[in-house]
Amino acid sequence: MPSISFSRTGGGERNRLDRLLTPKQRARLEGIASALTYPARNLTVYREGQDANALYFLNFGMVELACQKQDGNRQIVSFLHPGDLFGLFEHERYVNTVRTLAPTEVFRLPLAELRRLLVEDAQLQLLFLTKAVHDLRRAQRQISVLGQRDALQRLASFLLEFLYSSQFYDPDTRVVTLPMSRSDIADYLALTQESVSRALARMEAEGLIRRRSAKLIHLQNLRGLMTLAAF
Amino acid sequence: MPSISFSRTGGGERNRLDRLLTPKQRARLEGIASALTYPARNLTVYREGQDANALYFLNFGMVELACQKQDGNRQIVSFLHPGDLFGLFEHERYVNTVRTLAPTEVFRLPLAELRRLLVEDAQLQLLFLTKAVHDLRRAQRQISVLGQRDALQRLASFLLEFLYSSQFYDPDTRVVTLPMSRSDIADYLALTQESVSRALARMEAEGLIRRRSAKLIHLQNLRGLMTLAAF
């Protein structure tokens, strides 16, 4: 079992659970956790339908959380950033397939041991409960985004999600480094890959963004993007 | 303070939290809860932006959970059935507006007292955590539904959500009693009221349903509806 430091990376992202732990809680979690490293993109952490026996903590990198739809398409439910938990299951089976989008490090927390810790330490459990509620809120946001008819609005919301990513956004140059392909974005926003391209082109025409390359998007008019996106 | 029986209604719906309580836990929750009765539809429980100081348990009836969108439209995030919790907030303020769709009874659980109970009783907290995770799963389902391009598929998923409602679905006659208007359904599925009508008409033409009246929908071909809807 390798030695684990439960937290890393710079940048004060969101509601990082690991930042809220007491030293003792941290030690306990590290006691049951094992670190997994995925050195490249497009690697699978687990698949929809597999036996669920652990919860995962994303420490570094980025993963996508997807569901298969019966029409052959997939729906990307969420892109996860460092500090996020994943491992949602139903009837003992994972409900999503998790794939890396960049080199990634996760901590694996076996469910049985984790449950024991949470029952022993109600304060720790409260942190997990808070995190779950937080994720619920994010899911509601995504529901609102998909409720938008216009492709531009959806894409604007998507781009703004990067604002708090220390790894994929540079606040000085205001450049987002997209770790995923157009078709990944399409599967997330319920568009086609072509519609994503067209929407980006329109955004550039309207001076909202500038495409320095396919993956590097300069957020020219942040205010305008925010007006477009809902909430 | 009226006397409260923490549970009622017949029919074994979903993951009803109140069915899983020990007598002691039930007594404790009833000790901090107050019952609220809304005798009609279209009454507001609370609004988006109001100070959040309680969690709510839906005991009987049905409510809708909606967000305002900047374009003036609203997005209905979820229709809640008996057994569901609501009261999601961010920065001490509710993020949704809750409105009744039928005569409804809820229990109001003040947050401060609830938090105290949850920290004292880790097993009880685990029930709430499980419920939150369950809701997260439902939100993911809704994301998948909104990812469907076709109005018929979305509507099929919507109709099938009633299958486990003891109050609004009769398994013998296979008739759903819709408590909400067409425009409510539209705001939920990200369609227009007209598109909902047209989709229902097409469904009837294809023999999937029969409209006994605007609010009474007979599910003629359950199998067919399930094939249309995702999962």
Add this chain to the structure above:
DNA sequence: CGGAGCATTGAATTGCATCAAGGCACGTGG
């Protein structure tokens, strides 16, 4: 052996025809 230039592959973009949902108006029915 090393490097310049070309070939191959896959992703991203763009044009064009098609189609389904939106928007408006009007009619109907509880």
Add this chain to the structure above:
DNA sequence: CCACGTGCCTTGATGCAATTCAATGCTCCG
């Protein structure tokens, strides 16, 4: 009277196909 249904036209996303672009691998030559 208000909610629902439907016809007609508009709008915008989709699907297909052709083109551009980037990255990588390969060959051939110095």
